[in-house]
Amino acid sequence: MGRAKLKRFAVVAENRNVIEPGKELFTSIRGHWHEYFGNQNGIVLELGCGRGEYSTGLAAINPDKNYVGIDLKGARLWKGSVVAVENNLNNVAFLRTQIQNIDSFFADDEVSEIWITFPDPRPKDSDEKRRLTSPRYMALYRKIMKAGGVMNFKTDNLPLFEYTLEEVFPNQSLADLEFTKDLYNSPLLDLHHKIQTTFEKKYLNNREKINYLRCRLV
Ligand SMILES: C[S@@+](CC[C@H](N)C(=O)[O-])C[C@H]1O[C@@H](n2cnc3c(N)ncnc32)[C@H](O)[C@@H]1O
Numbered sequence: 001m002g003r004a005k006l007k008r009f010a011v012v013a014e015n016r017n018v019i020e021p022g023k024e025l026f027t028s029i030r031g032h033w034h035e036y037f038g039n040q041n042g043i044v045l046e047l048g049c050g051r052g053e054y055s056t057g058l059a060a061i062n063p064d065k066n067y068v069g070i071d072l073k074g075a076r077l078w079k080g081s082v083v084a085v086e087n088n089l090n091n092v093a094f095l096r097t098q099i100q101n102i103d104s105f106f107a108d109d110e111v112s113e114i115w116i117t118f119p120d121p122r123p124k125d126s127d128e129k130r131r132l133t134s135p136r137y138m139a140l141y142r143k144i145m146k147a148g149g150v151m152n153f154k155t156d157n158l159p160l161f162e163y164t165l166e167e168v169f170p171n172q173s174l175a176d177l178e179f180t181k182d183l184y185n186s187p188l189l190d191l192h193h194k195i196q197t198t199f200e201k202k203y204l205n206n207r208e209k210i211n212y213l214r215c216r217l218v
Contacts, residue, residue: 008078012096015081020074020096029095031107037066037091042112045070047099047132048119050198052080052092057195058115059084059092065112067092070099099132099140106144113150114141118199121157133164138172142217148175154183154192154212156203161211172217179213188212 012018019025033043042065046054049069059067069080077094084092119132129136180186
């Protein structure tokens with residue numbers, strides 16, 4: 001492993017705002033996020049957050065909400081952790097784990113909103129259950145989210161977006177579904193809060209269209 005990566009892991013191990021294996025909170029945080037943040041404000045997750053642009057960006061815009069970015073890669077979470085410390089964002093934390101285990105880290109109804117930002121598309125049929133919008137993941141989100149909680153989903157990948165809308169959503173109980181297959185030419189543009197993730201910038205450089213949807217899980 002390179003020296004830069006080792007340094008990043010050391011920072012992540014030191015920073016209170018990263019909860020990862022080996023830290024006491026990693027096994028005790030479930031059901032205690034409000035105590036961790038020291039308030040009763042709503043808890044919003046960014047799933048597969050990478051460098052955590054939505055977690056830190058939204059935390060700065062909405063000081064009355066708490067944000068948790070989740071990813072399995074510590075070297076990526078390092079960036080979000082450092083941005084949060086440098087900007088005194090006490091309403092953001094990062095959790096290093098696999099999303100398929102989130103119900104071990106959040107109790108039933110503990111979460112108000114989720115953002116799924118540019119997940120790996122998993123195009124093979126045999127990988128369907130690994131897609132972050134597959135029925136298996138939707139069931140997990142419902143377990144940890146309050147009734148009526150909000151789901152946001154942004155992707156460059158049209159087949160994944162259409163799979164979600166056409167194959168998954170017809171079997172889900174949803175309300176207030178809004179979507180666009182061209183976010184930057186859509187009246188929904190304001191809903192993305194002008195935040196662009198690392199992967200989104202790459203796709204925009206390639207002139208790809210960005211798909212976005214928002215709905216409530218009821
Ligand atoms: C294509 S990247 C997008 C990162 C970021 N959201 C962005 O838009 O720049 C997908 C991210 O999801 C993470 N990831 C993929 N599968 C995951 C899983 N099962 N649990 C946790 N993180 C996962 C990867 O480590 C990676 O950082």
